[in-house]
Amino acid sequence: MEQNLSLEQIQNFKGKYPRQLWYLFFSEMWERFCFYGMRGMLVVFMVGQLGMNDRIANLQYGATQAWVYAFTFIGGLFADKILGLRKSLFWGGILMIIGSVILSIDPKNFFFIGIGFTIVGTGFFKPNISSMVGQLYQDGDPRRDAGFSFFYMGVNLGALIGGYICIAVAEGSMWQSLVPEHLRWNVGFGFAAIVMIISLLTFTQTQKKLGTIGISPLLEIESSKRKRMETLTYVGSLLIIPVIIVMVANTVYTDYFMMFIGPASILYLLYEMKNFSAAENKKLFAALIFIIFSIFFWAFFEQSGGSLSLFAVNNLNNTILGVKLSPNGVNNSANSFFVIGFAALVGLVWLWMAKRKIEPNTVIKFGLAFLFLAAGFWIFYYTKFFAGADGRTSLGLFTFGWFIITFGELCLSPIGMSAMTKLSPLKTQAVIMGMWFLASAYGQYFAGLLGANIAEASEHATNLEKLNVYADGYKQLGIYALIAGVILILISPLVKKLMQEVK
Structure with missing residues (x-):
């Protein structure tokens, strides 16, 4: 029967994609609906409902998102050492559901409590489902990048639907007659809870078909001892939530944490590396280079949930080709829309190039990602030349900027996840994947700082002046990208040597 498949049978699949990829695809799709739906609401909610100014809201957004991704490193560590990928994912989903329900009941008074549960839950959920995707493939399988690109399309299908619907309903530009004004934010957060339940049910009903992928790493020890360690992990994760709530609500604590967690994770990796061969360690050093550069990519890209969110609310008109849309809904979902349209195509292009031995290596792909990112931010900058006297500019041109950036993301994010699984030994894959998302945490953190600086420079300005300040800030980010x-393209020969046989 299919549930009794061995790992070898799963990895020896025919065609472009393994069947199990579909199960993980749908589970991740609904979880990303939850995550991106909430992400799109955060800054607007903090400014409009909690009374924060733009600068503080950007800092708060950066801190919140940094904790979300930082905890993926911790979640990956406990999955590797105690829970296994499956139990970790299930526990994370439960915590995310609790957090979303709390926010849907009373988002104003319980905001940081709900966020605390969501942060810890995402940490246990997110890195482990990506690791399971990597284990569907044998080492050296050229179909792996295409598989991650397809999986990434599922991520963005959820992000598209949740990213638009949640904020559009919450701000009142969608379903106005169906949702009472005083309940709009409750309903927006409530959507996240419902779809997270669907995500968890999808996984629990299909996990038997994953063979041995993601099972507990402690099966060889006594059952009672294993259960005790698992129980301590569950209890510990609950006890840490109040600490997370306090640290998220006070961004200065986030500053201290970010000074600590990055160096600590690198030291831990160096400790683990003493157990590996020289060849394996060279690959891990290559992975670190990708991880460090990804910090800069996400610091720019994740303006989407911070400064670009406020830019969309204040400085964009609400029509594309005569169709009225929520500007912030578009900002929060346009990238996902384009990923859905082009992720599979880009994946097939990599396959086509691989068969002809002309596929660029991972380092070159990362370099291309930054070039696309730079072009997109220059388009954001050029929106200032299409503005009216009211400081509002073209939503269509802004959306085109996201179209260009999408190709940069497709050259980095799914490729990066795939590279992490190819460059790391199996016993430390979840930790490396956690470090990959920890790099996103730093990106989110720096995104908040960058957005706060832009917001501070535009404080007390007219809407037109604010547009110019934000646009000039995006021009600078384009130059840095x-x-x-x-630099990445220039150092590609060195990194390629570290990667050895990995393409």
């Missing part, structure tokens, strides 16, 4: 892309 261009420099990073050129």
Whole structure:
């Protein structure tokens, strides 16, 4: 029967994609609906409902998102050492459901409590489902990048639907007659709870078909001892939530944490590396280079949930080709829309190039990602030349900027996840994947700082002046992205040597 498949049978699949990829695809799709739906609401909710100014809201957004991704490192560690990928994912889903329900009941008074549960839950959920995707493939399988690109399309299908619907309902530009005004934010957060339940049910009903992928790493020890360690992990994760709530609500604590967690994770990796061969350690050093550069990519890209969210609310008109849309809904979902349209195509292009031995290596792909990112931010900058006297500019041109950036993301994010699984030994894959998301945490953190600086520079300005300040800030980010892309392409021969046989 299919549930009794061995790992070898799963990995020896025919065609472009393994069947099990579909199960993980749908589970991740609904979880991303939850995550991106909430992400799109955060800054607007903090400014409009909690009374924060733009600068503080950007800092708070950066801190919140940094904790979300930082906890993926911790979640990956406990999955590797105690729970296994499956139990970790299930526990994370439960915590995310609790957090979303709390926010849907009373988002104003319980905001940080709900966020605390969501942060810890995402940490246990997110890195482990990506690791399971990697284990569907044998080492050296050229179909792996295409598989991650397809999986990434599922991520973005959820992000598209949740990213638009949640904020559009919450701000009142969608379903106005169906949702009472005083309940709009409750309903927006409530959507996240419902779809997270669907995500968890999808996984629990299909996990038997994953063979041995994701099972407990402690099966060889006594059952009672294993259960005790698992129970302590569950209890510990609950006890840490109040600490997370306090640290998220006070961004200065986040500053201290970010000073600590990055160096600590690198030291831990160096400790683990003493158990590996020289060849394996060279690959891990290559993975670290990708991880460090990804910090800069996400610091720019994740303006989407911070400064670009406020830019959309204040400085964009609400029509594309005569169709009225929520500007912030578009900002929060346009990238996902384009990923859905082009992720599979880009994946097939990599396969086509691989068969002809002309596929660029991972380092070159990362360099291209920054070049696309630079071009997109320059388009955001050029929106200032299409503005009216009211400080509002073209939503269509802004959306085109996201179209360009999408190709940069497709050159980095799914490729990066795939590279992490190819460059790391199996016993430390979840930790490496956690470090990959920890790099996103730093990106989110720096995104908040960058957005706060832009917001501070535009304080007390007219809407037109604010547009110019934000646009000029995006021009600077475009220049920095261009420099990073050129550096990556120049050092590609060195990194390629570290990667050895990995493409």
